[in-house]
Amino acid sequence: xxxxxxxxxxxxxxxxxxxxxxxxxxxxxxxxxxxxxxxxxxxxxxxxxxxxxxxxxxxxxxxxxxxxxxxxxxxxxxxxxxxxxxxxxxxxxxxxxxxxxxxxxxxxxxxxxxxxxxxxxxxxxxxxxxxxxxxxxxxxxxxxxxxxxxxxxxxxxxxxxxxxxxxxxxxxxxxxxxxxxxxxxxxxxxxxxxxxxxxxxxxxxxxxxxxxxxxxxxxxxxxxxxxxxxxxxxxxxxxxxxxxxxxxxxxxxxxxxxxxxxxxxxxxxxxxxxxxxxxxxxxxxxxxxxxxxxxxxxxxxxxxxxxxxxxxxxxxxxxxxxxxxxxxxxxxxxxxxxxxxxxxxxxxxxxxxxxxxxxxxxxxxxxxxxxxxxxxxxxxxxxxxxxxxxxxxxx
Amino acid sequence: xxxxxxxxxxxxxxxxxxxxxxxxxxxxxxxxxxxxxxxxxxxxxxxxxxxxxxxxxxxxxxxxxxxxxxxxxxxxxxxxxxxxxxxxxxxxxxxxxxxxxxxxxxxxxxxxxxxxxxxxxxxxxxxxxxxxxxxxxxxxxxxxxxxxxxxxxxxxxxxxxxxxxxxxxxxxxxxxxxxxxxxxxxxxxxxxxxxxxxxxxxxxxxxxxxxxxxxxxxxxxxxxxxxxxxxxxxxxxxxxxxxxxxxxxxxxxxxxxxxxxxxxxxxxxxxxxxxxxxxxxxxxxxxxxxxxxxxxxxxxxxxxxxxxxxxxxxxxxxxxxxxxxxxxxxxxxxxxxxxxxxxxxxxxxxxxxxxxxxxxxxxxxxxx
Numbered sequence: 001x002x003x004x005x006x007x008x009x010x011x012x013x014x015x016x017x018x019x020x021x022x023x024x025x026x027x028x029x030x031x032x033x034x035x036x037x038x039x040x041x042x043x044x045x046x047x048x049x050x051x052x053x054x055x056x057x058x059x060x061x062x063x064x065x066x067x068x069x070x071x072x073x074x075x076x077x078x079x080x081x082x083x084x085x086x087x088x089x090x091x092x093x094x095x096x097x098x099x100x101x102x103x104x105x106x107x108x109x110x111x112x113x114x115x116x117x118x119x120x121x122x123x124x125x126x127x128x129x130x131x132x133x134x135x136x137x138x139x140x141x142x143x144x145x146x147x148x149x150x151x152x153x154x155x156x157x158x159x160x161x162x163x164x165x166x167x168x169x170x171x172x173x174x175x176x177x178x179x180x181x182x183x184x185x186x187x188x189x190x191x192x193x194x195x196x197x198x199x200x201x202x203x204x205x206x207x208x209x210x211x212x213x214x215x216x217x218x219x220x221x222x223x224x225x226x227x228x229x230x231x232x233x234x235x236x237x238x239x240x241x242x243x244x245x246x247x248x249x250x251x252x253x254x255x256x257x258x259x260x261x262x263x264x265x266x267x268x269x270x271x272x273x274x275x276x277x278x279x280x281x282x283x284x285x286x287x288x289x290x291x292x293x294x295x296x297x298x299x300x301x302x303x304x305x306x307x308x309x310x311x312x313x314x315x316x317x318x319x320x321x322x323x324x325x326x327x328x329x330x331x332x333x334x335x336x337x338x339x340x341x342x343x344x345x346x347x348x349x350x351x352x353x354x355x356x357x358x359x360x361x362x363x364x365x366x367x368x369x370x371x372x373x374x375x376x377x378x379x380x381x382x383x384x385x386x387x388x389x390x391x392x393x394x395x
Numbered sequence: 396x397x398x399x400x401x402x403x404x405x406x407x408x409x410x411x412x413x414x415x416x417x418x419x420x421x422x423x424x425x426x427x428x429x430x431x432x433x434x435x436x437x438x439x440x441x442x443x444x445x446x447x448x449x450x451x452x453x454x455x456x457x458x459x460x461x462x463x464x465x466x467x468x469x470x471x472x473x474x475x476x477x478x479x480x481x482x483x484x485x486x487x488x489x490x491x492x493x494x495x496x497x498x499x500x501x502x503x504x505x506x507x508x509x510x511x512x513x514x515x516x517x518x519x520x521x522x523x524x525x526x527x528x529x530x531x532x533x534x535x536x537x538x539x540x541x542x543x544x545x546x547x548x549x550x551x552x553x554x555x556x557x558x559x560x561x562x563x564x565x566x567x568x569x570x571x572x573x574x575x576x577x578x579x580x581x582x583x584x585x586x587x588x589x590x591x592x593x594x595x596x597x598x599x600x601x602x603x604x605x606x607x608x609x610x611x612x613x614x615x616x617x618x619x620x621x622x623x624x625x626x627x628x629x630x631x632x633x634x635x636x637x638x639x640x641x642x643x644x645x646x647x648x649x650x651x652x653x654x655x656x657x658x659x660x661x662x663x664x665x666x667x668x669x670x671x672x673x674x675x676x677x678x679x680x681x682x683x684x685x686x687x688x689x690x691x692x693x694x695x696x697x698x699x700x701x702x703x704x705x706x707x708x709x710x711x712x713x714x715x716x717x718x719x720x721x722x723x724x725x726x727x728x729x730x731x732x733x734x735x736x737x738x739x740x741x742x743x744x745x746x747x748x749x750x751x752x753x754x755x756x757x758x759x760x761x762x763x
Contacts, residue, residue, distance in 0.1 A: 025588070028592065047618075123439050127439070137743065137744045139705040141706055145732075146736045338609065348609055348610055365618060368607075369605070
């Protein structure tokens with residue numbers, strides 16, 4: 001038989017173009033999806049039966065009803081006669097108030113400690129290591145309860161600690177002097193934000209010009225002009241008052257100033273100290289990941305120390321730092337829901353109260369999920385954008 | 396910022412000629428390498444000395460170690476200046492074992508020891524064989540028998556009497572024992588070529604990871620009865636356990652997926668060339684390599700997870716933290732919560748610190 005003999009025709013397959021492998025794949029998919037659908041239908045039908053037995057109508061109509069729950073500490077104006085919807089909004093604002101401040105402070109503290117761990121000073125690096133090891137290995141909830149107990153053990157308002165003039169620390173929380181926040185002040189703040197955006201655009205143009213001709217251009221006069229001078233001018237033109245409101249003790253409580261309730265204060269301290277221990281490790285490994293040759297090369301070029309850190313070391317360290325940092329920010333935001341254990345009313349706590357009052361379990365949990373998924377996606381989106389900006393550009 | 400700037404200097408300092416007293420030399424390199432560093436060291440030493448001094452004063456010198464049963468007057472006398480460690484001998488049985496029948500508490504104590512032995516054996520590299528899985532099944536069965544009783548002449552103790560450290564260890568260990576296989580399945584699902592299975596896995600992982608554990612626990616405690624047919628109800632502890640397993644499964648799946656990605660594609664191709672089926676390929680070739688890659692991050696996930704079991708406090712399950720919090724409700728001892736929290740923190744710390752040391756030693760052997 002020679003090689004050019006006719007080959008036997010291909011074996012006919014039962015399912016046309018589908019081979020054995022595809023058929024098997026299809027079978028598994030149908031099976032798994034079928035099981036998933038069956039489980040969901042089973043749970044759903046049970047839920048509907050149970051809810052109708054308890055005379056609970058599903059749907060979000062309850063959001064319009066009067067909430068009737070007190071919210072002790074809130075950023076937005078609220079009273080118990082407001083609707084559930086507004087109570088949820090207040091809860092979301094409370095969650096964000098913890099998360100945003102927590103992320104900023106934890107980043108600062110974590111970076112400081114991460115750098116300290118690399119210090120040539122033995123004492124500094126050991127202390128930082130002890131801080132990290134201790135805080136990482138104790139549950140956050142335990143730390144939170146601990147801080148809260150300490151807050152409650154503080155002296156009463158009349159005997160409050162006064163570390164600096166105008167600052168009071170007592171079992172009523174931390175009371176600080178307040179900057180007035182009215183509409184005129186917000187205008188000034190808005191101008192500053194606008195100035196920041198304008199400055200950002202100008203800076204990008206300056207950098208692209210430098211890319212073309214190689215001449216460094218200083219950006220700071222623009223920064224000064226748009227972020228400081230412009231808002232100051234607006235403030236002067238509108239005649240905005242910036243008189244600081246000092247708190248004072250009257251009777252058994254404080255009048256004026258900015259009050260951070262003990263619950264809020266304990267929550268922020270616990271979240272910041274706990275998360276900063278993780279951030280410190282991320283920052284440390286990020287800096288250590290920059291090869292030694294980069295330091296040596298920068299030194300050999302005779303660059304100034306600050307320039308070297310800003311332009312050579314930090315950009316490379318950030319590439320390693322940013323992705324795990326994102327998950328720490330997400331963790332901090334999710335951990336803020338532990339607030340419910342000490343009675344700070346964040347969105348989870350308010351959803352929980354709503355659930356107990358109305359029995360609308362599915363809706364309440366769905367709202368929690370929606371809120372946290374939105375926040376998580378928002379943080380991921382921002383950090384991914386930032387990450388793509390600083391990522392290594394392969395040439 | 397001086398600290399960062401010191402990094403490249405370090406080896407140069409080490410290369411200095413080795414002369415003089417070694418203690419002085421150590422001090423000079425590590426504490427007084429420059430004038431600002433020297434000032435920093437002195438200030439820190441002063442602050443540290445003051446802190447340690449007042450801690451020793453509070454925690455040891457002025458502390459009350461023992462009082463007659465149920466009498467906190469000696470403690471209240473030193474309140475504010477000394478610690479009241481007497482609360483620990485007073486309450487430790489309740490903190491460690493909750494409301495488990497007092498004369499039967501040797502059973503949860505033995506269960507805790509079994510858990511520790513199981514963890515220890517699992518860290519031995521020589522034992523990483525199939526037999527380890529049987530060991531786990533056997534040990535967990537034995538622990539269940541000890542805790543529940545009802546056989547071998549042990550009296551039956553229902554789950555709502557369980558409490559303290561055994562509950563924490565049960566939630567964490569059973570969470571792992573069931574969450575780990577679940578995580579493997581989901582990780583494989585997420586890398587599957589079948590679109591329906593892949594999207595289901597992605598949906599599961601992202602939904603669970605997107606929300607806080609607290610809300611999952613709420614769901615388990617409030618919504619679970621709604622999901623089930625009328626009249627069917629399961630215990631609160633078991634419901635929390637299910638929530639924790641689902642939670643662990645999603646997080647472990649992501650870690651294992653990282654390991655799967657690290658297995659070179661040649662390994663998959665070789666397995667295919669040998670004609671192995673999908674399951675045999677993964678079981679014999681891919682997973683053993685993938686899991687070995689991610690053991691340090693897996694241990695870190697276990698640590699996170701062990702700490703997270705304390706969240707069941709929020710839905711009122713008597714784990715170690717809840718028993719601690721309950722122990723100080725007693726009006727006579729109410730003011731001494733800090734001491735109790737420190738005691739419990741020390742227990743959590745010992746477990747987590749041991750795990751993190753182990754994770755680090757694994758990383759070191761792999762790098763070396």
